[in-house]
Amino acid sequence: MPAPSITFGSLPSRARTAVEAETDSILRIENVNTGLNSPLSALAHTADGVVFLKGLRTDHRWVWTQQREADINPYVTPLAPRLLFHVIADGWDVLGFETIDGHHADYSPDSPDLPKVAGALRELASLPCPDIELRHAEQRLARYVADPADADAFAGNALLHTDWNNHNVLITHDRAHLVDWGWATRGAAWLDPAHWIIWLISAGHTPSAAEEAVASLPTWASAPPRAVDAFADAGANLWDEIAGSASDDWTMNMLTAARLWRQHRSHSYGWQ
Template sequence: MAVTAVDFDDLPSPARTAIEAETGQILQAETISAGLNSALSVRIHTAAGAVFLKGLRTDHRWAWTQQREADINPYVTPLAPRLLFHVVADGWDVLGFEAIDGHHADYSPGSPDLPKVVDAMRLLGETPCPDIELRRAEQRLAGYVDNPADAEMFKGDALLHTDWNNHNVLVTDDHAHLVDWGWATRGAVWLDPAHWIIWLIAAGHTPAEGEKLVSQVPGWSTAPPAAVDAFAAASSSLWDEIAGNASDGWTSRQRSAARQWCDHRADHA
């Protein structure tokens, strides 16, 4: 089921009323076009300030990610924006977060954002994984490994974000903030740096440069080479599936980046 973007005014009246009960009168609503996992992605302005809204219809197959974000938020602030409210009304599930004035991270070589992203990843690696329901890395990747036993190498007790799309990283003057925690996962601590490598390659880094950059994250040093090889191969298969036969520009770039990294790991095995 694809995510179809909607504006705030497209929400049914009872849902808008329930949101305004939390925020006060909404003076302006700006639709944010960058969201990939939310039908509603809106920055609203009220007399008390700005709030970011993200939402899905309650019958959408990803609606469960809304509750996942609500559950995990107390454990990941201030790395993530603070959740202000969670409203379910008239077929819509909507989260309201404090609005952050920042820009989407630039992952290109030499970007001044890169050290801030490394710092955020380092802080996440030090954050205890909460005792809440989370998907497990070995389960999420089990369908993409050549040997089912390889998935066991992704096991761990670290809290992972897993979706390092640069639109999920908002950079301010001092910090990088992580948003969109619906796919948070429990697994090996080195997996988040591994996920990031593919996005770095897509942004113009070579596979070797991507690996060198993530080596600044302490958790990366715990990664067994064979496990990284298996993850790179699984990620290539995953992005092949995501891109399919009618991929758009960004999925094509990600598939190409995943293949480049997989080939790099195979060449240096």
């Protein structure tokens, strides 16, 4: 479920003061409503430019993702926007990022954004996984596979983004940028293309066409078919769990996409 939103002006005064100490005087605040997990999501217009703010209460169950984003940022720029500051004050944890002037990726069939997103996947695959605290893919997905041993195929030492919601991909004139790194993970390199496949299906691709969209990626070529089968099954189970607590149209569309891919894998590769 999306976290309840809050405007910058509704933050406690000391939290606002701490942010303004980093940005200098804020001339105007533009609230942003596309974020799913950050109650505070806003653009702060200052004399020097625009800063993107995202924040959570320090007692929020996902506040740890703020520190994860701060820790990983030096390793993933310029693929990701640069972190300008991280402040914790008056019960709030706030990150300030440089603003990317672009649009959210369009994942629909024949979209001109698709090659740029594929380029971002290649760029991410070329980055070494930093020696910082990260979740492990085999642990994150273990509860969603039929046999816990199947999750072993998800282990690896690649840096993964894992959340390929098109709102996390900003398209500029020459490339794609990835935002929202709170769920960055260490795992098998082919998993990010696999995550993207479900989003492509949800945007109107057939399962075969979605797999074709990632076919040229070297990381995907290395994916063991049986491991992909296990991931497709895990993805459907994961989205089924999410839909159980948030049965809105958006979530149900993702669940349908994940189920379609699982069905495609079972029919194409013969597992039951």
